[in-house]
Amino acid sequence: MRVIVGLRNPGREYVGTRHNVGAEVAEVLATRWDLRLKRGPLRVRADLARHQLHDRAVIVAVPRTFMNTCGPAVVSVLRYYKTGPEDLLVVHDDIDLPFARLRLQFARGTGGHNGVRSIVQSVGNNGFHRLKIGVGRPPGRMDPAAFVLRPFAKSEREEVDFLVRDAADVVERWIQDPDDAVQMAARRRPGAS
Secondary structure, eight states, X not given: OEEEEEOOOOSXXXXXXXXXXXXXXXXXXXXXXXXXXXXXXXXXXXXXXXXXXXXXXXXXXXXXXXXXXXHHHHHHHHHHTTXXXXXXXXXXXXSSSOTTOEXXXXXXXXXXXXXXXXXXXXXXXXXXXXXXXXXXXXXXXXXXXXXXXXXOOHHHHHHHHHHHHHHHHHHHHHHHOHHHHHHHHHHOOTTXX
């Protein structure tokens, strides 16, 4: 079984923000696979959908908690489906990756991302996969925390829509072949869709 978690902050005011781009990827996958993300069981604090892709069961999850405290929600999904972190892919924003670039990694540091830090603390290790989505750097001396809570500029949105679809393609490849998915993500260039 594979578990894909798209990170976000819940609430209407965060829709379309840089921080929620991971959840956008989860929503694209759900739409592509004709699924509906629904509230999980009481002990699972996430919206969930289950899918069969070729010969593999896939869970798509979006935590119902805020980004910085998403770790317990992610662990609740893993426990409910009796799977380990090695079969987990966390999709999230990254300000240190150039805008509209993708990077897929396994067992790396948190990179200062508080959502990833919460998952590492809750899981007890960093032995999971991460698909990082470059959302750009904050301008000037802007606080990075404020920057990721802002929506993408109108001039960026079309590229972000392509980016999210490309990220969903990488996730589909990861389900079957994680090593090939790493290469696929690395080949993604802005405007290349």
